[in-house]
Amino acid sequence: MTHICERFDSLGFDNPERTYRLGIMGGTFDPIHIGHLACAEQIREKFGLDAIVFIPAGVPVYKKHLDITPAHHRFEMCRLACESNPFFDASSLEIDRAGDTYTVDTLRDLRAYYPENVELYFITGADAVFSIIKWRESSAIASLAHLIAATRPGYVVSDEQKADLLLHSDFSITYAEVTALAISSSDLRARVGEGKSLRYLVMQRVFDYIEREGLYQGVAHE
Numbered sequence: 001m002t003h004i005c006e007r008f009d010s011l012g013f014d015n016p017e018r019t020y021r022l023g024i025m026g027g028t029f030d031p032i033h034i035g036h037l038a039c040a041e042q043i044r045e046k047f048g049l050d051a052i053v054f055i056p057a058g059v060p061v062y063k064k065h066l067d068i069t070p071a072h073h074r075f076e077m078c079r080l081a082c083e084s085n086p087f088f089d090a091s092s093l094e095i096d097r098a099g100d101t102y103t104v105d106t107l108r109d110l111r112a113y114y115p116e117n118v119e120l121y122f123i124t125g126a127d128a129v130f131s132i133i134k135w136r137e138s139s140a141i142a143s144l145a146h147l148i149a150a151t152r153p154g155y156v157v158s159d160e161q162k163a164d165l166l167l168h169s170d171f172s173i174t175y176a177e178v179t180a181l182a183i184s185s186s187d188l189r190a191r192v193g194e195g196k197s198l199r200y201l202v203m204q205r206v207f208d209y210i211e212r213e214g215l216y217q218g219v220a221h222e
Contacts, residue, residue: 005091011114015117022052023040023052023123025053026055026124027057031074033188033202033206034202035181038178038181041087046176050087053090054089055090055093056092057094057095058096059101077209081205081206103141104138107145120145121147121148122141124149132147142172147172150177151176151178152177153179188201193216
């Protein structure tokens with residue numbers, strides 16, 4: 001493997017004496033919206049990340065029952081959304097891989113590619129973090145990356161929840177509060193299906209792409 005993304009392929013190679021922090025945001029991104037981007041930017045600042053790579057899932061195992069937009073569209077929307085932020089980029093790593101998409105495989109690919117002076121930070125939502133023990137080879141994920149769980153203001157992670165997660169896994173989890181944006185990709189798809197605008201809910205380039213490609217037309221609310 002010789003390619004991760006356009007901007008950050010050389011991260012860590014040019015200066016082996018320095019430690020770099022690379023954030024990874026996975027998801028279906030169907031479509032990617034300003035909530036995803038705002039969360040990533042706040043976490044980048046909070047943890048001093050040098051870069052964040054958005055990696056749209058190819059064949060997400062837990063969403064096989066859903067009608068998901070073809071991967072090349074979801075990747076292109078991620079790429080367009082990242083263009084104006086020099087700290088962001090999109091990777092086709094998962095959509096180029098054959099078969100089902102598993103986080104552990106992605107992290108192994110990234111760990112094999114980047115030198116040891118690049119630390120990996122896997123970013124997920126606090127709501128999802130409690131299901132991570134059910135993911136394939138969850139203990140391996142813990143050894144490959146630091147885990148950051150994004151929480152919204154007012155969301156409380158109980159001591160019991162934290163203790164239960166630690167009891168069943170080896171994860172070292174950091175919880176980070178980010179500004180709440182009440183936006184979901186499923187709601188945005190439904191808005192388009194209802195003839196409503198996504199303006200200001202997605203980046204302008206993503207808005208233009210969705211209109212140009214005719215995505216989400218006639219989508220019913222899930």
